[in-house]
Amino acid sequence: MSKRQARGWLISLLFLLLLGACSKESAPPEKDTQPTAEQQKEQEKEKENEFEAAVTKKNTELESSPLELTSYAEEVGATLAEPTHTNFAVNEFVTIEGTVEQHDQLQEHYVWIKIQFSGDSITDTYQEFFTPITNGTFKQEAVLFNGEGEYRVTVLLPSKTQSNYYYDLADFKVFNVNPKIQRDMTFTPFAQEAGLKIKDPDSGYMKGNKVFTLTGTIDPTNDDKNLLMIELTKDTQTWKHIIPIKNGEFSYDIPLFYGKGVHKLKVYVPDKERDNYYQDGTVLYIDNESDLVSEPIIYMTTYEERGVHLISPAYGGEETDLTYRIKGTIDKDAPFAKETTHLYISTKKDGEEALEVIPVEHYQFDDEFYLRFGPGTYEVTVSVPEIKEKKSDRFYYYNVAQFSVTNTAKDQRDLLPSRGVQSDSPKIISIANELMKNSMTEREKAKAVYEYTAKSIAYDVDKLKNSDFEWDDSALKVLELQTGICQDYTYLAIALLRAGGMEARYVAGTAGAGFNYSRHAWVEVKVDGEWLTMDPTWGAGYIEKDKFVAYYNEDYFEPNAEAFKTHTRHGVQY
Structure with a gap:
């Protein structure tokens, strides 16, 4: 073979070796790094043997002496089978076992075992066991809760003459060689x-x-x-x-x-x-x-009394964007559970407050409410209604829970749906679209809503006389019944205005002349940047001999000060 041939043969051989080293097919199979069950058992056994060896070694280092019991042991005939010495090492737990001859004379039926760790602990540095005395015997295997280190154990027996009083029986030290942090669950x-x-x-x-x-x-x-x-x-x-x-x-x-x-x-x-x-x-x-x-949720006593259970939220201080969901149940066996058909949600921010209602169906609730006053932290209060047979023009309720929520959305108080004002309802939106055309000015749109509301609803004299108010009074309900009082006219007008994209608000006050006045509600709507007043209730007609007389008029659409002197404004409700 020539030198050139020999060189070529070596190069070919080197190439084949490199190819074999890089080839997946020729690479040796990878070993499974996960230990088998048998290997795990072997590892655990080895670890256990290490701890047992550590116990043996530590016991040779410790100065131990036989455990001596107190004089009370002789008085009640008590003995300890374990432990037998005062200073010894163990792996994980210590066993305290003994007998009491005169156990039937003891005021209590438990051995009190106190264990104190010598050093810092991630939990408390002590733990107590109350071990039952059964037929004169007791036994407790107590995990040494803070892992490796020294513990002091005191064993006490009940008095024969005083309730809830114990005397020392024995006191000893024990050293745990195992570093594992674990803790028994003990019961008083x-x-x-x-x-x-x-x-x-x-x-x-x-x-x-x-x-x-x-x-x-x-x-x-x-x-x-x-x-x-x-x-x-x-x-x-x-x-x-x-x-x-x-x-x-x-x-x-x-x-x-x-x-x-x-x-x-x-x-x-x-x-x-x-x-x-x-x-x-x-x-x-x-x-x-x-x-x-x-943040913790604050629960009132009524929370348990009325069987309320909040599933969500579990805590306060959450952040949300405009809406917040609440979910939970009512215990069907709780007082007034069947009658609790709704909950009230009060939201407060910077002195302003709104009240929402969420339904309860089949003892469950799951709904959202609005945070309508812009960005910031709100105090939210959940309440259950007072259940009473007598009808009333006011709603009373009991607070059950309170928490905070932070809103990031802008202030939309006069555009959003609210209690009684379902401006997001398809039916309301459909009517609003028919009434409020794009070609109209804002004043014309407001006037169209005023006229529709005043002409469509008959005043319900009996509802006012009988205080026949219901928690679900609303724009949709008045459309269905086609009767209502001032709040119902106001609900409907505001719902239509908001559905048409106009800011509107519910104004609470009084109306009448002299001593003949009563609570009343009307509407303020923003037209061309200014608040315009309208009262569709008074624009619908009048009452004569306890009967409603339909008589549409425009006197209470943007009334002047003289025409509106019969009304006293107390403030915006929502």
Whole structure:
């Protein structure tokens, strides 16, 4: 072989080697990086062996001595099978087990175990267990809640002569070699006697994100004690709330209001002897991973009394653009549940207030309301109507919840639909389009609405005399009935004007002469940049011998001061 041939052969061989190295087909198969179930078990076993070795090593370093019980042990015949020494190491949990010969003479039926961590903790540095004494024996396996480190444990037994009084039985130190942060869920004697059980979560410490769901059960035999109290704290901030129990069960979404970090949740059970009083039940810690800081909703006592349950919002302080949705249910077994056909929504901003109504159907509500006064923060109040048989010209209601909402949309108060003014209804829009032509001036459009309203509606004398007002009185309702009083004429006129793109507002005041005057309502509409007054009720006719006489007139369309001296303006309602 020549030198040239040899060089060519080497180049070809090198090319084949490079091609083989880059070829997908010739590359060795990738290994599966996920361990199998068998491998996971092996890893866990190895880890466990490491901890057990650490326990053995630590126990050789610690100075330990036999555990001595107090003199009270001899008095009640108490012994401890575990632990046996005063200073020892464990992996994750410590076992306290013993007997009490004279257990039937004790005033309480629980062993009180107090565990204190020596050092800083992401939760509280202590935890308490109330372990039942059953037939003279007790046993508690207690997780050492803050992971690796030293703990001091005190075991106490109840007094034979005093209720809710305990004496020391033993005191010892224990060192946990396991760094895992975990926490038992413990229950006070009050909680155990009430039958409190937490289904979810199943641990006293867990991770959370914005909202945390608490579900559980309680002894259903106490029908008159159907409420729990919860208390959520973080740093110096605290929120308390009452949650309902139904058929011995409860479930509630708890917002983690205070941003990232550990929230402490205390659950209280109702006191058996005292109404509206609660006792400690259990404590949970939720480590919130969200940075979101929100505002608690304020709930009034009527919230529970009337069976209201807000599904949304869960917290206040949210931002929205013009509208905000509210969703929830009414407990069908609550007082006046069937009669609660609607809710009132009051929105306040900078001294201005609007009232909206949302319907309740089949004990459920899900609707939006407007934030009509422009950008800024609103105080929103949700209320239930007062239920009474007697008819009235005023609506009374009870506040049940209050929260804040921030609106980013511009001020559209005089163009948006409002209570009784369904300017977004297809029927209203259709009539408005027929009345208000593009070729008309703004004054002509307003005049067309005035004339239509005054001529289309008959005044309802009986409604005024009998105070036969209803929460759903509105523009659509008056169109259907073709009768109404001043508020109904006003609802219809404003709805038509707003549907036609004209700013209009409801004016409340009084009308009449001398001592013969009464509450009244009329319309102000913006025409060419100025507010024009019109009263379609008085333009429709008059009352004679308790009968309405239809007599259309234009005297109350843009009346002058002399013609309108019968009216006293109190202010804009919406």
